[in-house]
Amino acid sequence: MSGFSGHLARIKGQVREVGVDEVRERLKVGGVVLIDVRQRDEIAEGSIEGALAIPRGLLEIELPEAVRDRDQEVILYCAGGTRSALAAEAAQKLGYGKVSSMAGGFARWKQVGAPFHMPTLKALADEPEGAIPAPSAETISPSALKEALSGEAPPVVIDVREDEETARGFIEGSLLSPRGFFEMKVEGLASADKDLVLVSSRGARAAWAAQNLAGMGYGSVKVLEGGVVGWIEAGYKAHVPRRLSASDRLRYSRHLIIPEVGEEGQLKLLTSKVLMMGAGGLGSPAAYYLAAAGIGKIGIIDSDVVDRSNLQRQILHTDDRVGVSKVESARMTLLGLNPDIEVEVYDARLTSENVLEVFKGYDLVVDGGDNFPTRYLVNDACVHLGIPCVHGSVYRFEGQVTVFKPGDGPCYRCLYPEPPPPDMAPSCAEAGVLGVVPGIVGLLQAIEVVKVLLGIGSPLVGRLVHFDGLGTKFRELKLRRDVECPACGDNAEWTGFVDYEQFCGIG
Numbered sequence: 001m002s003g004f005s006g007h008l009a010r011i012k013g014q015v016r017e018v019g020v021d022e023v024r025e026r027l028k029v030g031g032v033v034l035i036d037v038r039q040r041d042e043i044a045e046g047s048i049e050g051a052l053a054i055p056r057g058l059l060e061i062e063l064p065e066a067v068r069d070r071d072q073e074v075i076l077y078c079a080g081g082t083r084s085a086l087a088a089e090a091a092q093k094l095g096y097g098k099v100s101s102m103a104g105g106f107a108r109w110k111q112v113g114a115p116f117h118m119p120t121l122k123a124l125a126d127e128p129e130g131a132i133p134a135p136s137a138e139t140i141s142p143s144a145l146k147e148a149l150s151g152e153a154p155p156v157v158i159d160v161r162e163d164e165e166t167a168r169g170f171i172e173g174s175l176l177s178p179r180g181f182f183e184m185k186v187e188g189l190a191s192a193d194k195d196l197v198l199v200s201s202r203g204a205r206a207a208w209a210a211q212n213l214a215g216m217g218y219g220s221v222k223v224l225e226g227g228v229v230g231w232i233e234a235g236y237k238a239h240v241p242r243r244l245s246a247s248d249r250l251r252y253s254r255h256l257i258i259p260e261v262g263e264e265g266q267l268k269l270l271t272s273k274v275l276m277m278g279a280g281g282l283g284s285p286a287a288y289y290l291a292a293a294g295i296g297k298i299g300i301i302d303s304d305v306v307d308r309s310n311l312q313r314q315i316l317h318t319d320d321r322v323g324v325s326k327v328e329s330a331r332m333t334l335l336g337l338n339p340d341i342e343v344e345v346y347d348a349r350l351t352s353e354n355v356l357e358v359f360k361g362y363d364l365v366v367d368g369g370d371n372f373p374t375r376y377l378v379n380d381a382c383v384h385l386g387i388p389c390v391h392g393s394v395y396r397f398e399g400q401v402t403v404f405k406p407g408d409g410p411c412y413r414c415l416y417p418e419p420p421p422p423d424m425a426p427s428c429a430e431a432g433v434l435g436v437v438p439g440i441v442g443l444l445q446a447i448e449v450v451k452v453l454l455g456i457g458s459p460l461v462g463r464l465v466h467f468d469g470l471g472t473k474f475r476e477l478k479l480r481r482d483v484e485c486p487a488c489g490d491n492a493e494w495t496g497f498v499d500y501e502q503f504c505g506i507g
Helices: 003-012 020-029 040-044 056-066 082-093 105-111 142-149 182-189 204-214 227-233 246-251 262-270 283-293 308-312 326-337 355-359 372-385 436-454
Strands: 016-018 032-036 073-077 099-102 156-159 196-199 221-224 273-277 297-301 342-346 364-367 389-395 398-404 463-468 473-478
Touching: 003 082, 003 182, 016 020, 020 032, 020 073, 020 105, 032 056, 040 246, 056 082, 056 204, 073 082, 073 105, 082 099, 082 182, 099 105, 142 227, 156 182, 182 204, 196 204, 196 227, 204 221, 221 227, 262 436, 273 283, 283 297, 283 326, 283 364, 283 436, 297 326, 326 342, 355 372, 364 372, 364 436, 372 389, 372 398, 389 436, 398 436, 436 463
Parallel strands: 016 099, 032 073, 073 099, 156 196, 196 221, 273 297, 273 364, 297 342, 364 389
Antiparallel strands: 389 398, 398 463, 463 473
């Protein structure tokens, strides 16, 4: 059996596992060294009292210094038992004879109610490998790698250093996979028939990782000679992009393990700018979840103040903020949820005079307006500027959501060329709305925003989803672009904005 599953099965067959109860007894007796081999950000969120913090990727470097007696009993643990088994096998190769892995890991330790603490970790060394000699491995020089990367069939370059190290710079185009998770993730990064080049700071950790790949059926694996240090010394540049901080990794950890999002996708969200059209029934749930998702900048335009009648559905606001401007109330709530994002507010009514200035610089607009003049203004500005718009609307027990993406599918005017008479379009204040319905539609808008920004899934472009709350039914309608549409049609010409306030009885 090849691949990681076979590799892990072989290792678990030769590594002793001990249960949590046995570990607790051994710690009471003494004479055992307990080592936490999880990543540093995991360890910082809780560790067993007295355990040494040695991430699995640094084990071969730090263990010989931390535990000099190779006859000392050592128990390793990770989150669930996989990485500690891999680390135990590495410790055996270093000559440690009494090594075991804690079954179930830290998750099991907490599950049984065993005590733990929040440790303070020392800073990671700028150059962890130092002068550590690299194990035997086939190498490739920096100049040869540079040439290969510009060839017709470039190798897959994987950097196995810790996150703190790659944040300081890595070879552009490299896949980043800290060695602690490396074997567990490599099959998703490159198949066994690919040419791989592994990179660490000076080559030692990359060579250890290469040895493990051989046991997983990877036959063409080389190690960059001299690592990233050698690459830079050879005159080549290291790429230093924006990276996720340790706090980011904790906050968005559930995003990072989703293949369609991952670190690259989360960085896209953190650098995205989304404008919320309104901080009301639809804008509240949409903005709240977009802030939680890590949208880097959220703009909100609304000229209203919080009224007690809003609180039945507008979850950004609270009773003690009645009379406060909605945008300021929204800012307080969103920054309270996620203080690392930027919230820019516009305490004003959207008009044809300010719409282009307000929309400028945003990647996407979420239309939560409750009147036709605003919807047409938002649509026309988005079409003119080429900005996608996620549209939503609600009425009593019903709601609908769609995505208008300029150049791809219809716009709002394709559906409604002209607004209806005022008596045919009652507002929420006039017709009423069940409070949870805007919540459902607003969340549908939020997921459409994420899909459009990340370029994943099938956004509701050319499709409209209608929600019937009384029947708990969703119905999808196909929308077609009108080639004669005055806003986005084949022969449409920009002639400025049309104000509908008087027509709709709003002015």
